[in-house]
Amino acid sequence: MRLADRIAPALLVLMTLFVFILLYGPLMVPIVSSFFTVSHGAVDWSQPTTSAYVALAANEGVLNALWTTLVVGSGAVVCSVVLGTGIALYYTSPNAKGRGFLQFIIFLPFLMPPIITGLALLIFFRQVEFERSLVTIIIGHTVFVLALVYRTILTRLQSLSGSLVEASYDLGASRWQTFRLVLLPNLSSAMVGAAVLAFALSFDETMITLLVTGTQSTLPVRLWAMMRLGFTPDINALVALVLLFTTALCLIAVRFLMPKSAVAGSDED
Amino acid sequence: MSSRVADAGVEAPAAHPSPSRLVPWFAALAAYAVPIWFVLAPMALFLGYSFFSVDKGNIVFTPTVANYVRFFTDPVFLPIFWRTCLLCLAVAVLCVLFAFPVAYFLTTLRGRRRYVLLVLLLVPLLMSYVIKIYAVRSILGGNGMLNRALLATGLIDKPSMLFVFNLNAVLLTLTVLLIPFAVLPIFLSLERIPKALRHASADLGASNAQTFWRVTVPLSLPGTLSAMSFVFVLAIGDFLTPQMVGGQSGFTFGRIIYSQFGTAFNWPFGAALSVILAAVVIIAIRLGGRVESSRGRIQ
Incomplete structure (x- = not known):
């Protein structure tokens, strides 16, 4: 023993x-x-090169996809943070109706496999005759990341002391002033963290995008198309860059979302 | 907290009675509009579609259960469905087997180190899914790292095809991709076990192994089960991994659904298959969450 x-x-x-x-x-x-050339299916290890990165910089398809991804990500972040904050405020407001139901709807795209969310939106857009475009991708990404953004902001909102808002009203502030001067500053770090997380999720989202995209392709969709053809150095270069970028995003999100409380809480053990 | 806000909220606009009565309705409308229009409506429409049919490339909007009948009677779909469920269950079990020791190791660390390690385990979650599949594929291939390593060690004398473009490859890839999802719930449930319980067990003369098997493991069961359901749900909905590493033989349920919207072009049938997928997912989530909630009641 x-x-x-x-x-x-x-x-x-x-x-x-x-x-x-x-x-x-x-x-x-x-x-x-990514730093070596491939010839006849075998990697030539003898001399490192950055040629793959140079080739990538000239690859218009990839650059377009990158631009699309950034536009979609920004759009989805703005929509989901505004919506998430609004819905979280509504959820905590005393007159809210059907809180559980609302939350259930928001969580559906997050709980269900992305293929279901994507297909549901695909059919929906077709039925309402909404042309598939960048907008449909942004909508798809927004509903996908909304649950996470909403939850992050709601958690922060619920951790705020009620007396803060009470004091604001007592001092004669209007609802809007209370929101802008009291709630918003307290929520901002959660909102930034949620935004970074949402952007990271959107940056990577592939399955919903594949289904709701029109002619544009985001970076993961483009990568997906390239990868199915086989291994090439420029895919590897792109992969390396994307990994670098998402890792940086993760670390930023962690800084905003997991500071003091988590680390301090662990010390008691 | 909300009740305090309530008083303040009702008092503030009291001077203008008529707008204040409208405000809650506007607020409700604003809060519900997007979720209902872009989540609930598409999902409802989707459910509706599963009862339609296709005739010469056009969708026929006459309700029928033919799609469901086809699924349950056709000799092709049901076996693939069960095979996929089994595959995803195996992925879930494997993930838990890998994740449990890691989560347990995390709980033995203290303070900052524990969270740094936890973050390192979670960082791959946000890394591009497609890239991870691609990376794993480059290892699994006939000429991949794994085969070359096995050849180099002399364990095999020619490249093994056991894990090249088949269901085994899907199994291995999904396991590698989904381990982090299993670590978190298990870690959280292990962390929640009061230390006093383990001390009490030791005081009563149990060995470390006995304490582990008879105190720690049973108490971490809710986390382990929710980890399993988590992994299962993520695995069963995935159609990218099977497509990338599954080859011809690695057909899974997700791939079949996807093909209904592409090559097969039968949206209603695809919708019906998706409804069945959704049902399986809901059952899995329920099973994973049930233990959690029943334990919550006991405490």
Whole structure:
């Protein structure tokens, strides 16, 4: 039994290490190979090169897709943060009707597989004769990220002391002033965190986009199309850049959403 | 808290009685408009579509249950459906087997280190899904890293085709992709177990192993089950992974649904298959959440 007690922690470390290799290892392959040329299906390891990155900068399809992705992401972020904040405010307001139902609807696209959300929107757009375009992608992304944005803002809203709002009204502030001068400053970091998270999700969203897109393709959709054809150095270069960008986004989101409380809360253990 | 806001909210606009009565309605309209129009309406329409049919490329809007009958009677769809369910269940089990030790290891760390490691485990979640599939595929291929590593170690003498463009490849890829989703719920449930319980178990003479199996594991069961349902739901809805690494034989339910909207062009039938998928998802979420809520009642 003593021996087992000594082996168990070592096994845990090994298992954790193994999982980390599983999670990060595969990602290293395209990053590393993006710096080498491929000829006749074999990677030429002898001389590193940045030619793939140069080729990428001249690839108009990819640049267009990047632009589309940024437009869609920004659109989805603005829509989802405004809507999420509004709905969270409504949810906490005393006159709110059918809170549970409203929340259920918002969570549907998040709980259901993206293929269902995407197909439902596809049929819907066709039925109301709404041309598939950038707008439909933005709508798809907005309903997809809304649950997360809404939840993040609601959590912050509910953690605020009610006396803040009470004091604001007592001091003669109107509803709008209370919102702008009291609630908004308190919500801002949650809103920024939610916005970054929403952007990261939108940046990566593939399944809904594939279904509701018209002729435009976002970066993941473009990547998807490229990858089905096989491995090329410029895909690898693109993959490396996208990974760099999303990792940066993640770390920013973490900074805004997981500061003091999480780390402080862990110290009690 | 909300009741306090309530008093303040009602008092403020009291000077203008008529707009104040309209405000709640406007607020409700504003809050409900988008969710109803862009979520509920499409979903409802989708459900409706599953009862329509297709004739020569045109959709016939006469209600029929033919799509559902076809699913349950056709020799093709039901076996693929069960196979996909089984596959996703296997993915869920594998993910939990990998995630549990990691989550447990996290709880043995303290303070900042624990959260840094947790964040590192969660960062892959936000990384591009398509890229992760691509990355894993580059390892699994016939000429991929895994095969070359196995050849180099002499375990096999020619490239193994066991995990090249088939269901095994789908299984492995999905497992790698979804492990982080399993770590979080398990970690949260492990973290919630009061330390006193484990101390009490030790005081009563249990060995570490006994404490682990008879205290920690049962108490972490809700988290483990919700992790499983989480992974299952994500796996069963995925049609990209099977398409990318599944090859000809790796046909899954998600892929069939997707093909109804592409090559097969039978939207109503695709809608019916999706409704069945939604039903499975709801059952999985219910099963995963049930233990959580029943435990909540006990406490």
